Amino acid sequence: MMKDTIIAAIGKINSGKGPKVADWRLIGTEISRGERYFIKTGTELSRTVEETRYSLTVYVDAEVSGKKVRGDATVTIQPSHGEAEIEAKILQAVFAASKSKNAWFDLPGPSAPKVVLPASGFDGLDGQDRMKSVRDALYAPEAEIAAAAAAAEPNATAGLLRVNALEIFLSREDKVFSNSKGQEFRTSAWRGYSEFVVEADSRKGMVELFDDIEFSDPDAGRLSEATRSRLVQVRDRALAASMGALKDLPVILSGREAEEVFAWFFGNSTTSAIFTKSSSFVQGANVQQAEGSEKVEDPLDLWAEPFIQGLPASSAFDADGFPLERCAVIEGGYLKTLVGAIRYADWLGVERKGSFPLFSVSPGSMSMADMLAKPHLAPVMFSDFRLDSVTGDFGAEIRLAYWFDGKKRVPVTGGSISGSVSELRSTMRRSSERALASRSLCPKALLLKSVSITGAAFL
Numbered sequence: 001m002m003k004d005t006i007i008a009a010i011g012k013i014n015s016g017k018g019p020k021v022a023d024w025r026l027i028g029t030e031i032s033r034g035e036r037y038f039i040k041t042g043t044e045l046s047r048t049v050e051e052t053r054y055s056l057t058v059y060v061d062a063e064v065s066g067k068k069v070r071g072d073a074t075v076t077i078q079p080s081h082g083e084a085e086i087e088a089k090i091l092q093a094v095f096a097a098s099k100s101k102n103a104w105f106d107l108p109g110p111s112a113p114k115v116v117l118p119a120s121g122f123d124g125l126d127g128q129d130r131m132k133s134v135r136d137a138l139y140a141p142e143a144e145i146a147a148a149a150a151a152a153e154p155n156a157t158a159g160l161l162r163v164n165a166l167e168i169f170l171s172r173e174d175k176v177f178s179n180s181k182g183q184e185f186r187t188s189a190w191r192g193y194s195e196f197v198v199e200a201d202s203r204k205g206m207v208e209l210f211d212d213i214e215f216s217d218p219d220a221g222r223l224s225e226a227t228r229s230r231l232v233q234v235r236d237r238a239l240a241a242s243m244g245a246l247k248d249l250p251v252i253l254s255g256r257e258a259e260e261v262f263a264w265f266f267g268n269s270t271t272s273a274i275f276t277k278s279s280s281f282v283q284g285a286n287v288q289q290a291e292g293s294e295k296v297e298d299p300l301d302l303w304a305e306p307f308i309q310g311l312p313a314s315s316a317f318d319a320d321g322f323p324l325e326r327c328a329v330i331e332g333g334y335l336k337t338l339v340g341a342i343r344y345a346d347w348l349g350v351e352r353k354g355s356f357p358l359f360s361v362s363p364g365s366m367s368m369a370d371m372l373a374k375p376h377l378a379p380v381m382f383s384d385f386r387l388d389s390v391t392g393d394f395g396a397e398i399r400l401a402y403w404f405d406g407k408k409r410v411p412v413t414g415g416s417i418s419g420s421v422s423e424l425r426s427t428m429r430r431s432s433e434r435a436l437a438s439r440s441l442c443p444k445a446l447l448l449k450s451v452s453i454t455g456a457a458f459l
Contacts, residue, residue, distance in 0.1 A: 002028065002054060002077070002079060003026060003028065003054075003176075003178065005083060005086060006026060006054065006056060006077065006086060006090070007024075007026075008083075009083065009086050009087045009090050010024060010058070010090060012087060013087065013090060013091060013094060018094070018095075019060045019062075019094050019095070019097070019098035020060065020061075020094075021058045021059065021060065021090075021094060022059050022060060022061040022070070023058075023059040023107050023179065023180040023181065024056065024057065024058050024059065024179060024180045025056070025057040025059075025107065025177075025178075025179040025180075025320070025321065026054060026055070026056050026057075026177075026178050026179070027054070027055045027175060027176070027177050028052070028053075028054050028175065028176040029051075029052070029053055029054075029055070029173060029174070029175050030051070030052050030173070030174045030175075031049070031050070031051040031052075031171050031172070031173050031174075032048070032049075032050055032171065032172045033048070033049040033050075033051070033169060033170065033171040033172075034046075034047075034048055034049075034127065034130070034131055034168075034169075034170045034171075035047050035048070035049065035167070035168070035169050036131055036135065036167070036168045037165075037166075037167050038135070038163075038165065038166040038167070038168075039164075039165055040162065040163070040164065040165075041139065041163075052078075052079050053076055053077070053078060053079075054076070054077040054078075054079075055074060055075075055076055055077075056074065056075050056076075056077055056089075056090065056093065057072055057073070057074040057093075058072065058073060058074075058075075058090065058093045058094055058097050059071070059072045059097065059107070060072070060094055060097040060098045060100075061104065062098070062101065064101055067103075067104075068104040069101040069102060069103060069104055070100075070102055070103070070104045070105060071096075071097040071098060071099065071100025071101060071102060072097050072100065073092075073093040073094070073096035073097040073100070074093065075089045075090065075092065075093040077089060102343070103346075103347050105342065105343040105346040105347070106181075106346070107179050107180065107181045107183070107320065107321070108179075108181065108183050108320060108321050108322045108323075108342065109181040109182055109183055110181070110182045110183050110184070111183065111322075111323050112323065113185070113316035113317065113323050114306075114316070114323045114324065114325040115306050115307055115316050115324065115325060115326070116316070117189075117307050117314055117315075117316055118309070120189070120190040120216055120217050121217045121218045121219070122170070122172075122190045122192075122216075122217065122218055123190075125218065130170060130218065131168060131170060133218040133220070134168050134170065134192060134194065134215075134218060134223060135166075135168060136220075137218070137219075137220040137223035137224045138163070138166060138168075138194060138196065138223050138224065138226065138227050139163060139166070139227070140220070140224045140227075140228075141224050141225075141227050141228035141231055142161075142162055142163050142227070142231065144228075145161060145228060145231040145232060145235065146161040146162060146231075160199075160200060160201035161198075161199075161200045161201075161231060161234070161235055162198070162199060162200075163196055163197070163198055163227060163231070164197045164198065164199045164208065165196065165197045166194065166195075166196040166197075167194060167195050167196070168192070168193075168194045169191075169192070169193045169194070170190070170191075170192045170193075171190070171191045171192075172188070172189075172190055173187075173188070173189050173190075173191055174186070174187070174188050175187045175188075175189075177317065177321050179321055183321040185316075185317060185321070187315065187316070187317070189216065189312060189314070189315075190216050190217075190312065191214070191216060191312040192214065192215040192216060192312065193212065193213070193214050193215075194212060194213055194215075194223075194226075195210070195211070195212035196210070196211060196212070196226075196227060196230070197209070197210050198211075198227065198230045198231050198234045199234060200234045200235050200237070200238040201238065202237075202238035202239065207234060207237050207238045208234065209230050209233060209234040209237060209381055209399070209400070211226065211230050213226045214311070214312055214313075214438055215310055215311075215312065216310055216311060216312040216314065217309065217310045219310055222310060222436060229380075233380055233381060233400055236400065236402075236411035237381070237399065237400045237411065237413060239411060240400060240411040240412055240413040241410060241411070241412055241413075242412065242413060242414045243398065243401065243403065243412035243413060243414045243415040243455055244455045245453075245454075245455040246377055246403065246415075246453045246455065247453070249375060249376055249377050249403075249453060250374075250375075250376050250377075250447050250448060250449050250451070251376065251377050251378070251379065251417055251419075251447075251448045251451040251453065252371055252372070252376050252377070252378040252379075252445050252446070252447050252448075253379070253445065253446045253448065254378065254380065254444055254445040254446070255380070255435075255437060255444070256385075256437060256438060257379070257382070257385050258437070258442065258443065258444070258445060258446040259437035259438060259439070259440050259442055260385070260387045260394075261387065261394075261421050261428070261446055262302065262359070262361045262440060262442050262443075262446075263359070263389075263439070263440070264387060264389065264392050264421050265287065265288075265300065265302055265330060265425075266302060266304075266329065266359045266440075267279075267389050268280070268281045268287070268389075268390075269281055269287070269302075269329050269330065269335055269337075269338060269339065270338065270339060270340035270341075270344075270355075271338050271339065271340030271341060271344035271345045271347075271348055271350065272340050272341055272344045273340070274338060274344075274348060275344040275347055275348055278389075278390050279390070281335050282335065283335050283336075283337075283338060283350075284334065284335065284336075285334065285335060286333045286334050287330065287333065287334070287335045287425075288300050288330075288333030288425050288426060289333065289425075289426055290422065290423055290424070290425050290426040290427075293426035293427070295426070296333050296425075296426050297426065297427050297428070297429060298364050298365050298366070298428065298429045298430055299332040299333045300330055300332075300333050300361065300362065300430075301328070301330060301331055301332065301361070301362035302328075302329045302330040302359060302360070302361050302362070303326055303327065303328055303329060303359060303360045303361075304324075304326065304327050304329050304337075304339045304353070304356035304358075304359055305326055305356060305358040305359055305360050305440075305441075306324035306325065306326060306356060306357075306358070307358070308358050308360065308436065308440070308441050310436055311358055311436065311438075311439060313357035313358055313439055314357065314358065315357055317354075318341075318342075318354040318355040318356070318357075319341075319355060320341065320342050320343075320354070320355070322342050322352060322354040322355075323354070324353075324354045324356060325353075327339065327353055329359070337353060338350050338353070339353045339354065339355065339356050340353075340354075340355050341355045342354060342355075357439065358439050358440060359439070359440050359442075360440055360441040360442065361430070361434075361440065361441070361442040361443060362430075363430065363431070363432045363433070363434055363443060364429055364430025364431050364432055364443050364446075365429070365430070365432065366429045366430065366431060366432060366447065367431065367432050367433070368431045368432075368433050368444060368445055371429070371431060371445055371447050372404065374404075374406070375404055375405055375406045376403075376404050376447070377401055377402075377403050377404075377417075377453060378401060378402045378403075378404070378445075379396075379398045379400070379401040379417060380400055380401065380402065381398075381399040381400040381401075382396035382397060382398060382399060383396060383397040383398075383399055384396055384397070387421070391420065391422060392420050392421030392422040392423075392425075393418075393419075393420045393421075393422075394417075394418065394419055394420070394421065395416060395417065395418035395419070396416060396417065396418075397414075397415070397416045398412075398413065398414065398415050398416060398417065399413060400412075400413055401413070401415075414455070415453065415454050415455045416453075416454045417451050417452065417453055417454070418451070418452045418454075419448065419450070419451040419452060423450075424448050424449065424450065424451070427448075427449050427450070428446055428447065428448050428449075429446070429447040430443040430445075430446055430447075431443040431444045431445040431446070431447075433445075
């Protein structure tokens with residue numbers, strides 16, 4: 001058994017000269033993955049991948065100026081490695097860990113999970129039906145949207161609106177966790193991922209949009225909506241006009257870009273960000289109050305989540321083996337609880353909560369209908385949206401947006417937006433409707449005032 005071989009190698013190293021392994025953490029992962037690649041509706045390639053690997057982290061202790069310190073390093077071990085190779089890899093990790101002199105922290109001991117993750121819908125399907133359920137859901141909107149586009153613009157996109165390429169990866173991951181403190185548990189999870197390209201013909205040639213989605217359940221509605229929304233958007237992109245200079249318009253971010261704004265609050269509420277001083281947040285303070293602002297228009301509630309149905313990152317334990325339990329991080333705009341890696345919690349002297357993979361955000365006070373009823377610019381596809389995790393500064397070039405002047409809604413392309421979450425956080429408004437994003441359950445849309453909008457350079 002590989003675990004026994006690895007532990008025996010650690011014992012052999014500890015019986016010799018040089019730095020000793022004070023603690024260790026071992027994660028064994030078995031992955032069975034199906035892959036399908038489609039061009040239009042035909043299967044281009046189909047294959048199955050089986051993989052087993054072990055991730056070993058060793059912790060080496062020392063004393064510096066009378067204080068106990070700890071270093072750690074991680075190495076990957078393959079089942080094909082022999083005893084000599086395993087020992088050599090561990091020795092390399094021990095050497096690297098001995099050079100690190102961080103403040104000491106302890107590993108979690110034996111503890112039961114605080115949440116029980118429900119089974120995935122994929123468990124009830126066989127191998128062929130699992131992949132077919134995903135494929136059928138992703139392709140389902142194609143005929144519907146193409147027919148609607150042909151009826152609306154018979155001379156522009158009739159018969160030329162489609163999913164051009166589609167890739168599906170569906171994995172079953174079984175993990176076994178153990179550490180030197182006696183913490184042990186097993187987890188099983190489904191991880192699905194698809195990326196796709198949709199295209200439409202325009203008077204200037206073919207137009208394409210790319211997107212992807214992660215999932216852990218055969219949720220036909222969510223999967224179909226992913227391709228449906230992009231098919232509608234690529235149809236509109238084919239007809240879009242160049243965006244001119246627009247001033248004093250609120251900007252509505254949605255989907256992944258809205259999630260990134262909320263993720264800025266979540267990331268700055270972590271123990272690592274506070275300890276390294278990359279975050280300016282202060283526990284107990286109002287982290288939604290921008291400098292110079294008098295009030296917060298839409299107070300924010302944010303929770304750290306171990307599990308959200310449909311998202312593959314869900315987990316009952318963090319990477320250190322610490323049991324996770326849903327907790328309020330921000331309440332009414334005030335930072336209540338720090339979450340994150342337990343070592344940073346120990347160094348800060350705060351209660352351990354663990355490092356959470358997911359988060360959720362409370363519904364806002366403004367409906368989508370109300371947001372969309374007034375003049376605005378609503379970008380839905382960017383060339384490369386970037387938001388600085390520290391400063392909150394963001395910006396991107398627009399591939400497709402919808403400009404509403406109060407009377408008509410027009411698809412436009414070109415130009416860019418820029419702004420800062422740090423400056424806009426007091427006045428931002430959240431939609432009352434929520435939806436799953438890539439790692440959260442959060443409001444579908446976010447209305448931001450005073451965002452800088454730049455028209456296309458050639459206008």
